[in-house]
Amino acid sequence: MKNVPAVLPRWIDILLLPVLNVALALAAAGFVVWAIGQSPLIAVRLLLEGAFGSTLAWSYTLYYTTNFIFTGLAVAIAFHCGHFNIGAEGQATLGGLGVGLLILSLDRWLPAPLLIPLALVAGMACGVAWAFVPAWLQAYRGSHIVITTIMFNFLASTLMVWLIVNVLKVPGNQAVESRMFAEGAVLPSARAMLGAVGIAWPDTPLNLAFVLAIAACVAVWLLLWHTRLGHGLRVVGHSADAARYAGISPQRMTLVALSISGALAAMVGANEIAGVHHKLLLDFVAGAGFTGIAVALMGRNHPVGIALSALLFGALAQGGSELVFEMPAFTRDMSVAVQGFVVLFCGALSLMLRGPVARLYGLVKRHG
Template identity: 50%
Template sequence: MSQAKVPAWVTMALLPAINVLVAFLVSALLFIYIDINPVDAAKVMWTGAFGYAEGLGYTLYYATGFVFTGLAVAVAFHAGLFNIGGEGQAYIGGLGIGLICLTLGEVAPWWVVFPVALIVGGAFGAAWAFIPAYLQAKRGSHIVITTIMFNFIASSLMAYLLVDILKPENTMATESRVFAASSWLPKMHEILAVFGIETAPSPLNLSFIFALLCCVFVWLLMWNSRWGYEIRAVGANPTAAGYAGIKYVKVIVLTMVISGMLAGFFGLNVLQGELHQIKLNFVEGFGFTGIAVALMGRNHPIGVLLASLLFGFLYQGGAELSFEYGVDRNIVVVLQGLVILFSGALEHMFRPHLERAYLKFAAKKHQQPTEQGA
């Protein structure tokens, strides 16, 4: 069966939709097992995530974090790299953002702190990705192994800093002092209020707009620039790309630096936008979930954005479900696992049947005008 005969929308849009639908159908069996009507559970989750302003704000807040980590994985994947280090890169990027807010935030307003924090956070994340990139490009060390190891190093480094350096005196909590209020990113409900639009408060902040701009940046980079062409060429065939004059080492390092930079922006949303202090484990697994977001989104910015909304829905809807029915919030982890299972590990289970069905339908549709003309 020729893949070239099957339109891109079949595998890029229809197949992921079928995978998610099957995951939700299997989830319905899980709800039946724990004696919860799956239709009622779906209504509660939908209403909790999209049915009112505060819930929607939380959904988009979670989605913002997934956009950053999902784009980080997607960019690396186009170069044939599996960046497992988004967790550590987001952690170290958040450290840079937090340090800027702790220092510059005392003397400058948020609109001055924000661009500086953005640059420093991206630089810290990029620097944390540079070493695994160099080891991959120059020494042949596998990127999966090195990025996983750097996640643990980042965790240990942050624990040391928060316990021995950044923790205020006379407190046992592993967290920094609170940032100056003038450095906090404006919430979206505050921004909308300036234009006369009143809405319920939520953690959704200005970094959501920046996340959308990052989607545009990745699209322009990957499909509308020479660098993007080189990245995709190396990902498709490193040997052929080398014969074409594309420098493998440069592309690998550049790709991972951009990937780490995107992951480093995560702290804008969580630290400068919501927590307003550096806390231990503030990434909370978003770096690893970003892998699933990128896989579901087929490593395209639009797909990553839609997948981020799905996982934001699962986070916020799962919280509402836990409140409504008293179920363990870990049920969200199970739902995420099912989505990842069918969208990743079992993706090819439906692909051949879907392609065969489409080609059969297309052939029948093509024959009908011929028969009518005869």
């Protein structure tokens, strides 16, 4: 069709289409709210107030956003190299394990300014190791990365259970968890950091990891579009044969991309273990690795888009919990369904509106 441009402007493809998809998702969620006899407008107001209505709400929203930024970036790095990393959940679990083991081993001996950086490095090293094996199997044995990373999620969960139950659990304690870390051997909280400069802030899980997540967005942007390594990763993602012709090894790039991906996912473990719980425990990732897939898809695998879509999912997580509390007829399962609508319209049906929008843009451009 002559009125349909083959390539849309980036502001339409990256900004307008995701906004329209989110609007459709919220409309579908509003229909569900209406179907159970509640007001969609009241539900939206409660959700927005729960996510952004106070410093307390903002703090929890940004805490969830932190995890989704890390896992979204982890998925995006692998995707730019042509791979679909489904293993961020397991890599985050191993990252938290690495952080926890190092702190538990050294928190009585090293000061926090030295201990915490070492713990972050240990966590990222564990995430890299957990991603490296599926990457090597993909690169040199042809084992599909989707299958192996999914399997490694289950292996990570099983390893964590065995270690905590048989090695790290406090004797006589009914809870399946390690001892608490020594005082100060944790990531600084937002309350402590802002309080140091005279800004009052509520006591919430938000901590230094949010700043690290924003820094990771900048680092990934620089890596992918301003370094030779990033260029090589993207060339492999577009065409492995073209990469070989240009002297770039797809096998090496696969190992590099998945290793970086594992390190980013591991930072979820650092946020949760060193920043929030201050001990090792089970199931602390809580599905953030899988949510990161939707975050990356909605953000078009660009760090800016990932940060914005992570904020959206953070708002849905926090606002949804407040909505469940304020509107009892709206259950927690329905809150999860709202996130599912966003995944559906921004992921599986992300191109549904592209044709109509392209035709409208073509007409406007032709007659403008």
